[in-house]
Every structure is written in C-alpha cells, then in structure tokens.
Amino acid sequence: MTKRSAAAGVPVARDVTTAGDVLCGYLQLQAVEFLRSLRLHAESGSGAEDAGEAVRLLRRSARRVAGTLHVYRPLTDTAWTDQLRGELAWLIDLLGREYAYAARLARLRGALHRLSGADAADAPGGVPEVSGGGLTVGAARAGALLDRQLTLARTRAHSAALQALGSSRFHAVADAVAVLASEVPLDPAAHDLLAREALPCLAEQTHRRLMDAVDALPLSVAGLPYNAEALVHGLAATPAADAPPAEGRQDAPWHHVRRLVRLRRYAQEVLDEQHQAEEEPSLSVRLLGAGQALDRHREAAGAAAAAAAAARTPRIAPATAYALGVLHADQRHEVEAARYAFGRIWQRLAVAAP
C-alpha cells in the first residue's frame, strides 16, 4: 500500500503506535470472543436458548474479524487472510439462516395479528371482529401455511448449522481464528506504519465506497413519504407468474449499502481501538441507526418474498391467498418505510461525516 499523509501536517510526537499494533489488538479481541462463544456453544448442551445466544455471539465476532480483514486488508498477509475471510463468509451465512427464518416467521406472525386488528381496543361495542384465536379464517390459514414452511426451513437450517459446526471445514476455521488470537499474520510493513496515518486512510476508502453506493440509491424518491415505489413489482411476482424476481433487483443496491455500512462500522471500531475511545460518537450512532434501518429493509423484503412464495403453494384457498397478498403488500410497505428511515438518517450522517 502507499503511505498517505493527510494528517501528517502536525505530527503528534507521543502517538507512535503502529497500524500493526492496533489491528492486532482489535483482531485478537474478536478472535478471543469467537473462541469463547464456541466454548459457550459446546457447553450449552441441550439448552436451545444458550446455544442460540452462543451462535449469535459467534456470528458477531466472525463478522467483525471478516469485516476488519476486508477494510484493512493491505496491512495483512493477504494470502492467509483472504482464505480465512472466505471461510468466515461461508460460516456467517450458514449460521445466520436459522436465525433469519425464525425472525421472518415472527415478523409475519406479528404482521398477521396487526393486520387483523386483533389487538385493536377501539372497536366500539366490543364486537369480536375476528374468528379463531383472534384471526380471520384467511389470516389463520395463511399463518399456519407460513408457520409450516418457515419452520421447515428453519429446522433444515438448524441441522445444516449443527452439521457445519462439527465439520472438518469448520475446525479449520476455528484453528485459523486461534492463530489470529495469538498472532495476527500481518504484512511486514504494517509494523512500520503509524496507526494514525495508515488506519484512517483505509477507513476512508471504505467510507468512500459507501458514499458512492449510497449515491447510486434513489434517495430522492425514497425521501418522499408514501412514494409507493417498493410495491411497483408487487404483482409481478403473483403465484401464476414465472417472472424474474423484480423486487429482488430493486432491493439489491440497498442490501449492498447495508453491507458497506457494516464494514464502515467495523472500520470505525478499529479507529476507536486506536484512540482507546469512541473517536466520533455521533458518526457511530448514526451508522448504527442507518444499519438498523437497512436490517429492517432486508428483513421486510425477505418476509414479503416468503408471503409471495407461500401464495404459490398449490391448492390453497382463495381466502388464504388473499391474506398472503395483503401480507406481501404490507411487508413491501415496510421495505419502503425502511428506505425512508434510512434516507432521513443518511441526511444527517452525510453532514456529520469526515
């Protein structure tokens, strides 16, 4: 890498920490967390909740290791870290699926109840508006169908995750992380570069990639409430159609920004490690908020797709299909709402950013 010297005008005499030191410190911390959650998982035995929490922590540190190796790649032994990064991506995806299906089902169940006015206390005269456990027949059947399909998918994802955690491929990943915990394979130059010069420069590169990706988003449309953009392909995915996933194409740039927001957050965590303090607390908070809006965007998009997929089940009743249609549109509006929310956060972030 080339050494930048944007902040080199006024050198601070005492800050001679090297980029290698800071990066090692951060990565070792995450690697130790990874190994700890792995132990937690092994000890959790039959406790599904504990095991779930252990997997969550495992994914958390795995994401940070992979993200940091991505942002600060030029400082590392890239042959070794690129390999680990690929394996971590495989692991993160695999371990995330069970959680994603569970969250999707919970979201859709919640939406079905909300859309049934099941909790509405404002019904004058207290007329019971819904039948069968607070749901209409269509909503109840749609719920049962989604429950069946997503629980099956979740169970399969759980088995796949368990199998993966017992595989030799995973053991190789765990061994590599153990190496990281003791000594991070760095590029020799990283030990000569000053942290305050090398690290912000690489974080800035990620920041610029993020800015470019956000520039490519249709934020001017998304910033108008009720622009109805997220549902423009709402019927291009109806049961009988073998159409390409038009909504997926529309969502892709937002998912891309979501990943970059994450990278930027991890990049910032390393800078914070360097300063032993939150360097830009307001930036961190906003990045977190922006990321949460885009998480919601992705979850709602996934839920909308699941409702549309369920509606393609053969021989369902019209009432079930109708409820799934309402549900699909509702979740697409959640997608639109998340874009609006992201746009609002981004406006403030763009002003505050370096």
Place this chain on the structure above:
Amino acid sequence: MTKRSAAAGVPVARDVTTAGDVLCGYLQLQAVEFLRSLRLHAESGSGAEDAGEAVRLLRRSARRVAGTLHVYRPLTDTAWTDQLRGELAWLIDLLGREYAYAARLARLRGALHRLSGADAADAPGGVPEVSGGGLTVGAARAGALLDRQLTLARTRAHSAALQALGSSRFHAVADAVAVLASEVPLDPAAHDLLAREALPCLAEQTHRRLMDAVDALPLSVAGLPYNAEALVHGLAATPAADAPPAEGRQDAPWHHVRRLVRLRRYAQEVLDEQHQAEEEPSLSVRLLGAGQALDRHREAAGAAAAAAAAARTPRIAPATAYALGVLHADQRHEVEAARYAFGRIWQRLAVAAP
C-alpha cells in the same frame, strides 16, 4: 336568529349591504348554473361525454346550493330550504354514484398496472416481466373481475340516475331551484342584518365545527409517515369473514371532516361574493388542498373496499385472490398517504385560519 355584533365595534359607513342581498346573489348564481347544466344535459342527447359533463356541473351547483343553505340556514325560510336541502342531498348522492364507480374502476385499473411494474422501464435486459397485455395472470383476472363488478354497478347507477332525472321528484327539485333563481325564500330578518356582521359569524360557526371534527382525528399518528394505521383492519375483512366493516368505522371521522371542509369552502365563497373578491386567498387554496386530500382518502377507501368485496366472489382462483389482497393493501396505503397529506395541509391551515 340572534344578531351578533362581534365586528360592530368600528362600523364601516359605506358597507351597508345586507346579508340577504349577498346570500341571494350567490344562491341565484348557483341556481342559474344548475338550470343551465340541466338544459345542457337535455341537449346532450346521445353524447355520453357531454351528458357526463352536464351531470358534473349539475352536481357542482347542487352541492353549493345545499351547502350554502346549510351554513347560512338561520338567514333563510328554513321550512322551505330544509325541504330543498334534503332533496338536493338525494340528488347529489344519486348522480354521484355513476361517476364514483367509474373513478373507482379507473383507480383500481391504474393500481393494477402500477403494481405489475407494467410501465417499468428500468428492467435490465428488458425481460418482459408480465404476461397477457402487460399483466400477470392473477392481476389480469383480478382486473377482469373488478371490471365486471364495477361496470355492472356503474351501469345500474347510470340507469338509476337517468330514471331519477325523469322522475316527478326531480322535477319538483328543479322547480324549487327555479324559484331560488328568481327569488330566494329568506327569513325576513336577513334583509335587516348587515352582511359584514351576519355572514362571517355563521361561516365562523361552520369553521368551529370543522376545527372540532379535525381535533377528533388521530392527526398525531397520521402525521408520522408509514404509521401503518390504515391497514390495521386489512385482514379483518378477508373473504371468509362476516366481520363488521372495521375499516369503514376507522374512515368515518375523516369522511365527516371532508364534508365539513366542503361546507367551509362554500361558506367562504359566499363571503368572497360579499367582498366581490377572494377575501382570504390562502385559506381558500388550503381548504381546496385539504378537500382534495380527503377526496383521495375517500376514493382510495372505496377502491380498497371494492377489492376486498371482489375477493369474496365465490370460486375465484387463488392467484386472483392474491392480486386482490395486494390491491386492497395498496389502496389502504393510499388512504394512509391521504391522511398524511391532509395533516400536512392542515398544519399550515390551522395557522392561517381566522
């Protein structure tokens, strides 16, 4: 009526126009318009477009006569005008139905096309995403079903309107309006009351009724974009349910405000007539905007209900039901968007109002 003297502190010597004069002037103008459109309608013959325009103008003046008689009722011969007002309400409702069904069908057709991404030029590779005239099978079938049902309803409404226009009941209304055109039956006191004292006071009473009705609206919720409130009963009206129309109950206060906004507009038109100029142009513009938002609210609510009703048709295909579900939710979001728009206009209006 009791004579108010709120503005009597500083009497303007030259403005001695009576309330009766102003009211007569405005009502005679509207009555003449009414009779002219009636003649237009008779002359339109087989020209459906001309006939439609004539009916539109007829309703326009009928609404203004009825509204003005409502707001300025104490100045009129109430026994005579209450009777006419009731008959005008019957006529306005009857003549409006054909138009409402046509508008509803156009709105739903437009939504189906929009939701099918039929006009989307952003599809990379130009992959045709929809089959059969730019629509998916489900959307096309839903469209055909709505077309059938709403065209039937429209045809019936057209016949009913034609029949009404030939009825002795209608002729009696036309005769009464002709009376209005020559001499408005007023309360004798109206000829003694000063316009600048009596008229603003009655307009103010309508304004206060409007303010009270708006205060009863959940504007703080409606003002948050994507509050998802309009769809909370989205599945309480699924095909298989014999639930009470929960969405109708939720919409009613908004429809009530819509009627009061209209009354307030017509009240203002009389005040403008009094001053021979637009007294408060910004108020008039905002009342018009608020009314348009609530018109859109009512139209979207009607369209959403029509989609839900169509989904209750026996033996429809699941794909059709799914498309109707998406359509229902889409139109309920239009309802929510209209409430949001009204809230924004009202904020400004509340500041500008007298």
